[in-house]
Amino acid sequence: MSVNEKFSAIRKGLLEFLVLKIIAAEKVYVADILKQFSATEFTTQEGTLYPLLSKMRREGLVDYEWKESEAGPPRKYYQLTAKGRDQLRETLDYWGKISGTVKNLGQK
Amino acid sequence: MNKVITINLGGTAYQLEEGGYDTLRTYLETAAARLQGNPDRDEIMSDIEQAIGEKFRALLGSHKTVVITREVAAVLDEMGPIEDDSGAGADPRAGEAKARAETGESGPAQTERPPGQMGAPKRFYRIKDGAMLAGVCNGIAAYFNIDPTLVRLAFILLLMVWGTGVLVYFVLAIVVPKARSPEEKAAACGEPFTAQEFIRRAKEGYYGAMKDFPDRKARREWKRRFKQEMRANRDQWRHNWHRYWSESGDVHPRAGIALPLLSVLHGAAAILWGCALISLLATGAVFGIVLSSIVPIWIAVLVMLIAYKIFVWPLKAARRVCYYGYGRPRWASPFVFMLDALIWLAVMAVLLWLGSRYLPQLGEAIRNIPSVAHDAVHQIRQWWTGK
Numbered sequence: 001m002s003v004n005e006k007f008s009a010i011r012k013g014l015l016e017f018l019v020l021k022i023i024a025a026e027k028v029y030v031a032d033i034l035k036q037f038s039a040t041e042f043t044t045q046e047g048t049l050y051p052l053l054s055k056m057r058r059e060g061l062v063d064y065e066w067k068e069s070e071a072g073p074p075r076k077y078y079q080l081t082a083k084g085r086d087q088l089r090e091t092l093d094y095w096g097k098i099s100g101t102v103k104n105l106g107q108k
Numbered sequence: 109m110n111k112v113i114t115i116n117l118g119g120t121a122y123q124l125e126e127g128g129y130d131t132l133r134t135y136l137e138t139a140a141a142r143l144q145g146n147p148d149r150d151e152i153m154s155d156i157e158q159a160i161g162e163k164f165r166a167l168l169g170s171h172k173t174v175v176i177t178r179e180v181a182a183v184l185d186e187m188g189p190i191e192d193d194s195g196a197g198a199d200p201r202a203g204e205a206k207a208r209a210e211t212g213e214s215g216p217a218q219t220e221r222p223p224g225q226m227g228a229p230k231r232f233y234r235i236k237d238g239a240m241l242a243g244v245c246n247g248i249a250a251y252f253n254i255d256p257t258l259v260r261l262a263f264i265l266l267l268m269v270w271g272t273g274v275l276v277y278f279v280l281a282i283v284v285p286k287a288r289s290p291e292e293k294a295a296a297c298g299e300p301f302t303a304q305e306f307i308r309r310a311k312e313g314y315y316g317a318m319k320d321f322p323d324r325k326a327r328r329e330w331k332r333r334f335k336q337e338m339r340a341n342r343d344q345w346r347h348n349w350h351r352y353w354s355e356s357g358d359v360h361p362r363a364g365i366a367l368p369l370l371s372v373l374h375g376a377a378a379i380l381w382g383c384a385l386i387s388l389l390a391t392g393a394v395f396g397i398v399l400s401s402i403v404p405i406w407i408a409v410l411v412m413l414i415a416y417k418i419f420v421w422p423l424k425a426a427r428r429v430c431y432y433g434y435g436r437p438r439w440a441s442p443f444v445f446m447l448d449a450l451i452w453l454a455v456m457a458v459l460l461w462l463g464s465r466y467l468p469q470l471g472e473a474i475r476n477i478p479s480v481a482h483d484a485v486h487q488i489r490q491w492w493t494g495k
Contacts (some may be wrong), residue, residue, distance in 0.1 A: 030159065045188025047139070050155045054148040072165060073118055073158065 012044055016052060017095070020088040027077040029091055053078065058065065061087055063078060112174050118158035123173055127333060128180030132160070139190040146192055148436065160187060201226045205439070233287035234280075242281035279453060282378070283371055372455050379459060381416045 022033050030049055031043040037044045056062045061084035080088065113122055113129040124132065139156060143149040163183045164175050176184075232251050234243035245263060249256035263277055388408060463470035 030155075031162070045186065046156065046159045047188035047190045050152050050159070051143070051146070051190060051192040054146070054152050056156075058148065072162060073120065076155070 015042065015044065015048075016056065017088075019052065019056065020061065020084055020091070021047075023078050024080050024085065024088055027065075027079045029067075029075045029077050033078075056084070060084075100105045110177075117164070118154065118160035120161055122161060122164050122168075122175060124175045124180060125177045127177035128175055131180050131184065133178065135184045135187075142190045143192050152190075152192075156187070156190070160184070163187075196418075205428065231283055234284050235287050241277070242279055243286065244280045244284065247284060247287070275453075279456075370423055372451060374420060375455060376459075377416065377420050377423070381412065384412060388412070 016075050018037070019033060021030060022036055030046065030053070033049060034044060034046065053062065057064070060081055063081050064078045066074045067077045069075050111126040112123045113126055114123050115132070116122075131402065134155070136153070140149065142151060146152065160183060163186065164179075167175060167179055167183075233247050235246040235250055239246045240260065245259040246256050249259045266276065388405070402408055
């Protein structure tokens, strides 16, 4: 089993957290999110992202508004809700703890 | 020169080559099926259509107005398969599948996977198509992807060693289920079942004219197109399969124990039936019931056969269910069959030992087997050389 395959579950689990983090910075459009992911280990495709965003919207973490684009039809721009911000804060805290643990465990 | 079809994606018209249209349509249909039960299905579908539309627009210019088939396939590849693991409450197991399904590495840069890595899990079935006897060798050959003739030769070689080949063959013929449906046949060879897609299309009359090809060229052209589209769908179907098996794997955790038990019951019934048949033919009585002289013997045999079938049917059905439930880890199915076959052999051995000990006739018969076999071989050889 390659490293890539082994950690796919981890990457998948982190995807929602990272989407929250990206959306928190500014109002974004799906192609922007994909672009930010594309340079990382979290390369993602529309086929995954659209269902994920709709699930997050259903859970009340994100919301969107339609914005006109220069060329073509209006686009959905996503932003965080208050609940989404809370969850992001909690997850960031938790992530800090986890990465601390990963660093410290096994060291004398 | 190719036909062009105009479609509407998110309110804008696009012109696609016919082959590309078919590919796109399959993609969207698969996506809609995947999102079955998702409350936001329509919204996600329209998002996806719009995203595809935008990718098409990026390809087009003032002198290029048609999206060609290859470009459609590339765009859909970029989109990736629809992965809906929100489950939407429709499927409680979807959450578990979430951890198992792989998405992270499906980016455009990493779409090249080693073949078979994501393919449907193989299962061990008997395959009757092109079989010599019960399809055991055929099934083994398909499972390990080797020539069935080699497997048959191996069995014949085993036959030389105390007839082990025959014994193993019969045990496998009884224990291993037969691949009946096309899905099972596909699973036996580890092929993704793209034929399913074919049937669906045939039903839709998608290829309405495919039956009457005017000439060979048209037929070849149709085949070429069909193959091309199957290639486009293959990944989607592979993924479906993968997901399907990974979800159904947890259904029967106790199946590993139940399967050999059921096999033993089944085998005991078979032995009982064999004994009853021998007793009927030899003495005209079954379990102390003496056959009346009016009833012809073949009717008695037929009645016994039907009774046996009725008795064994639920056992068979239960074993089948267990087999299905026990498919998830790939190594498990052959392992379980080995265990199953071993237990079966052990029960047979114990029964034979008991029989030879307490039934003098049976003991005599067993001791006579070598000489009978020798005679039979001798006769066959005579017949062969005589011809």
